[in-house]
Amino acid sequence: MMTFLDFQPRNALLNHSRSFAHRSAITLALLVVTPLHAAPGDNLTAVRDLSGKVGPIVGSALACSDISRPRIQAVIGKFQAVIRDASNSQADRDETTRLFDRSIADGRQAVANGRQDCRRAELQLADLERSIGAPVATAGALPDAATGPRSAAAAGATSATPAQPVRGVTDREITFGSVVPLSGANKESGRLLKVGIEAAFNRANEAGGVNGRMLKLVVANDDYDPNRTLDAMKQLYEKEQVFGFIGNFGTATAAVAIPYSLERRVLFFSPYTGANVTRHDPPDRYVFNYRPSYAEEADALVRYLVKLRRVPPRQIALFAQDDSFGDAGFAGVAKAYRALGLNDAAILRVNYTRNTVDVEPAINQLKAQKVPVRAVIMVATSRAAAKFIEKAHDALPGAAFVNVSAVGASALANELTLLGPQYATGVIVTQAVPAVSGYSSLVLDYKAALAKHFPGEPADYTSLEGYIEASILIQALKNAGQELNTERLIDTLESMRNIDLGLGARLSFGTAEHQASHKIWGTVLDGTGTYQPIELE
Structure with missing residues (x-):
């Protein structure tokens, strides 16, 4: 394994006006990101420490739209390989990946809060690319459609790299997955979420789909049991090859599903939970919520x-x-x-x-x-x-x-x-949604979709929530354009402000805000089992 001194000539090329702390971070990148020859696990502590230094550089770059995504993905892919080589077990790998993801989020937040500017982010990324031998592309180059960090790294991605296949996306179809209970005490809630999402997907498909692609939902049952959630996630991701997840049900189940999604850098959109496990500050890049906490x-x-x-x-x-x-x-x-x-x-x-x-x-x-x-x-x-x-x-x-x-x-x-x-x-x-008995344009669209695609299915608060979250996702997919990949979709979601679905409530995302709605409606049951709206304040 090469030593610190072996890298001194290359390190001397760094801009001497930058801080000693930054030069130290890059030196560590040289030491660790260079292919390792030590036994797996020997470098785990160093890799974990390095994740807190490389991650902010990556995160800052991700927050700057003028820095091409393949450049960033190549760096991420190399670092993911280091994490794999340094880990003794899947648990070690998962924990280190979470640390890396958190440090990436910190870097994005630094740009959002003005503590970091995009010119400096570009310079730091270029230094890191030179340190690890990644190709340095033109800063303004457009990203390709690579599936994510691993594929970009494997291809030695640059702005000139031909578009690679994207998991779950074909010329004709985009496939999403959802893990919900379809048996057990909460099977009705799981069924209703599925109905709402599919109603929105079907309504989009009958209008020609999204940028010429039809939307497909594949559902896996975990029985609201976190011990079964991981198998359900693997079934959808590995067997069904889904592009992302939407509407997963539950809090304890989300605590299992989210680390799985983050490690694979796959979208985890609008889970049916208001718990903090889906609401970190700064937010996890790949986790977005519709509903209030x-x-x-x-x-x-x-x-x-x-x-x-x-x-x-x-x-x-x-x-x-x-x-x-x-x-x-x-x-x-x-x-x-x-x-x-x-x-x-x-x-x-x-x-x-x-x-x-x-x-x-x-x-x-x-x-x-x-x-x-x-x-x-x-x-x-x-x-x-x-x-x-x-x-x-x-x-x-x-x-x-x-x-x-x-x-x-x-x-x-x-x-x-x-x-x-x-x-x-x-x-x-x-x-988390308006009254199903109301007459807002969104509720009327939802009822029309139910009547056409699920005849006899009554309007319901849970299926309405599924319809709303799917409608937001559909709008984001349209905005992302024809050349779809996960990173492009995430950037699109984070740029969506004042989303107008006809709810009568303001919906927005941002780099530091991954929860669209903060509106809470009140309802009370009468003796017939019908909900009537009430004011909560």
Whole structure:
């Protein structure tokens, strides 16, 4: 393996006006990115340290539209090869890749915040290219349609490289994947998401597709079980060769799926979760959300109960799934308490286990409180929420039951109306989409698509969300143009401002903002199981 001294002549070519820290980073790049001869794992610590130095250079370059993507992809591909060579196991590789991705995001954020300019980013990338022997292309060259970092590196990509095949994209079709529950307690929510996405895809296809290509959705079932999610992701990516993912269901499942997507630099678009696992700051480059966060929904519910319903904070409890989904809801409630100047240490949380309806321990815990509970904020899936409301109806007389949108509005309404109108009446659900009974242009388009492609399928909040997220993605695909690849699509998404779908809410993305919507709608069930709109503030 070559040593530090072996690289001194080349290092002397660097611009001496740049900082010593930057020269050190490039020297490390020379030491490590040059093909390794040590045994796998010997250089893992050095590679992890280097990821925090090379990553910001790559990220800054990615944030500058005038720097051609194949140049950046060639560097990324070489560094990914280093990560593979230095790793003892898949776990080591995954962890180091996440560190590299995070440092790339830091570099992008530096440009977005004005701490770095694109001229300096270009100079740093050129230095890094010379250090590792990557071809230095003209800064303004247009990117090719390479599938991503690995293919670009393998081809020694430059701006003159012929377009390479893109995974999941042919001259006639673009294939997306979605991992949702199609069996088990949450199968209806999974089915509805699929219906909504396919309704939007079908509507686009009947109008000629996107830039001449038809859209296709392939769905894999993980039964809302994170132990099955990875196999489902692999099935879609490796066997079905999908271009990207859209509408994956769940929080604990997203915690498994997102690292898989990030390692492969594949789009993970609009998962059905409001948890922080999909909302890092700065955002993960390949992860985009449509819906508001659970923290935003919980904040709206706390304010509604305290300010409009006049419920004393000490008489509000939280019923939550005992996992990261429930933790996200609790964090949102705690944040809302602090914002109101309240003590979040006093919040009473009771739990149930994912994929069960075992709510008795939670009910007993609430019944045992000396101060009666007057309202319960619920961070649960539909069957567990319905069972809880059924048991709590008599145990907590007069209590208000308020749910975040992930409960699955229609599924919850169906469960409660089967029990009787007294169980449904007054139950509140926040929504990430407008009322399905409304007359906005988007809702009317959605209903028309349902009527044509899914005759007899009633309008539903979950399928409407699937339709909206797919509609945003379709617009991005159109804007990205004929020469489609993942990096071009990501850049397009980050440039989309004031997206007008006819929702009556402002939707925007940016380099530092990968969540399109912050709008929360309020609804309340009546005795017939129909949701009526309510004001939350």
